[in-house]
Amino acid sequence: MGDLSQEWPVYCNVCQDVTVPSYMTYNLYVSGFVMAIVAAIGLISNILVIVVYLSPEQRVHSTSIFLAALGCSDFCLVFCAIFLYVFEAWRHHDHPLIWWVYVNCAPLMFPLSTIFQASSVYFCVAAAMDCFIIVVLPQSIHHALCTPKRAKYACMAIMAFCVVYNLPHFLEIQKVKCIDKYGELNGQICPTDIRTNEAYFTVYYTYMYTTFLAIGPLALLIFLNACIVITILTKGSPGDDFDTTSLILVVFLFIFCNFMALLVNFVEVFFNDPTMMVYLIDLSNLLVVVNGTLNFYCYFIFGAGFRATLRKRLKVFFNMLFPSKNLTEKPPKCVWSSTELGTDSLIPVD
Numbered sequence: 001m002g003d004l005s006q007e008w009p010v011y012c013n014v015c016q017d018v019t020v021p022s023y024m025t026y027n028l029y030v031s032g033f034v035m036a037i038v039a040a041i042g043l044i045s046n047i048l049v050i051v052v053y054l055s056p057e058q059r060v061h062s063t064s065i066f067l068a069a070l071g072c073s074d075f076c077l078v079f080c081a082i083f084l085y086v087f088e089a090w091r092h093h094d095h096p097l098i099w100w101v102y103v104n105c106a107p108l109m110f111p112l113s114t115i116f117q118a119s120s121v122y123f124c125v126a127a128a129m130d131c132f133i134i135v136v137l138p139q140s141i142h143h144a145l146c147t148p149k150r151a152k153y154a155c156m157a158i159m160a161f162c163v164v165y166n167l168p169h170f171l172e173i174q175k176v177k178c179i180d181k182y183g184e185l186n187g188q189i190c191p192t193d194i195r196t197n198e199a200y201f202t203v204y205y206t207y208m209y210t211t212f213l214a215i216g217p218l219a220l221l222i223f224l225n226a227c228i229v230i231t232i233l234t235k236g237s238p239g240d241d242f243d244t245t246s247l248i249l250v251v252f253l254f255i256f257c258n259f260m261a262l263l264v265n266f267v268e269v270f271f272n273d274p275t276m277m278v279y280l281i282d283l284s285n286l287l288v289v290v291n292g293t294l295n296f297y298c299y300f301i302f303g304a305g306f307r308a309t310l311r312k313r314l315k316v317f318f319n320m321l322f323p324s325k326n327l328t329e330k331p332p333k334c335v336w337s338s339t340e341l342g343t344d345s346l347i348p349v350d
Contacts, residue, residue: 012178015190023278024092030282032089035289039078039086042293046075049296052309063134063247065151066127067299069158073119074292080113081289085282103175103187111169117288118162121217124254126154128224131247136231165212168194168204214262218255225251243303250298257291260284 013019049071053064083105091099130151134142172195180186194200210216225248232244261284299306 010176010178010188012180012186012188015176015188023275026279027089027282028093030089030286031085035081035089035286036086038286038289038293039082042078042289043075045293045296046071046078048310049299050075051313052299052306055309055313057312058305058309060148062146062148062151063127063130065148065155066123066130067247067250069155070120070123070127070295073116073123074295077113077116077120078289078292080109080116081285083109084113085285085289099186103189106189107173107175110173111166114166114169115162118166118213119159120292121213121254121258122158122162123155124251125217125220125224126151126158127247128221128228128251131244132224132228135228135244168200171195210262214258218258218262221251221255225255243299243305246299246301246303246306249302250295253294253298254291257287260287 050068052058053068053071058064059068083102087098087102088106091102130146133146172192173189174192175187176190178186178188228244228248260280263280263284300310
């Protein structure tokens with residue numbers, strides 16, 4: 001495509017793959033409305049997940065450390081999605097402020113979103129691996145490996161790997177000057193020469209992405225979850241305090257929602273149909289945000305320990321907001337009372 005930042009002038013739709021009205025309407029409803037609602041719920045939900053799993057009674061379990069890390073990663077991923085997809089959908093409908101925010105934030109939000117998407121994948125894998133060790137392997141291995149300290153080190157290693165792996169994404173998009181439909185100077189986000197390089201795309205997206213972020217993690221999660229379910233059905237659930245059922249469902253939800261991303265990769269490699277791609281990409285992005293939002297409900301519905309801790313944390317929170325003096329102060333020993341003569345006197349309370 002060349003260095004668009006040096007080509008002047010260009011029109012602001014130069015980097016849009018599809019601009020037909022039917023797709024623009026689809027994009028507005030899927031990314032502008034539905035994703036916006038889901039993302040708003042997801043931000044609140046993940047805050048609650050983080051608060052619960054980092055509470056003193058929960059963070060003594062290694063599984064809780066991984067699920068808290070997953071909640072942090074999902075929160076950041078959903079936050080980035082608002083800038084990248086919700087704002088992107090609305091900016092085409094005469095909202096100059098949203099356009100300005102998107103164009104100036106996207107070069108940073110895009111690579112950050114890839115980091116958090118990768119970390120969500122591997123935190124989910126780590127949680128499933130932790131559950132596999134607890135449920136399937138002997139207790140001696142469980143007590144040796146599944147400790148909060150080891151879980152924290154694993155989370156730091158995962159985050160470091162995800163940052164390094166996704167560094168090339170910082171070089172993939174750029175802000176370029178353009179002329180909008182009103183003939184005024186504006187900005188647009190376009191791919192760089194690196195992103196459009198065929199060799200780079202083949203190696204980084206086709207082979208590395210498929211191996212490290214698509215087929216590899218999904219296949220491992222399917223194997224781990226199958227082993228966990230079979231063990232529970234044959235031997236019963238372990239006696240630990242963490243909620244195995246909710247974690248199993250979180251992994252199943254992750255597999256379902258991220259399968260669409262794998263399908264998008266497959267279509268892009270083998271069919272190269274831009275019209276089909278944009279519809280699938282919007283749906284895939286929505287499912288990723290849905291995945292990051294619905295984890296809370298898996299924990300809440302199927303996790304008794306999660307519900308108990310959440311109630312306790314919310315009770316503390318509301319007591320801080322609305323302190324009740326009747327609950328904290330001792331009852332009075334004397335009260336004022338009016339006598340028949342119309343005078344007041346202090347009488348003891350039995």
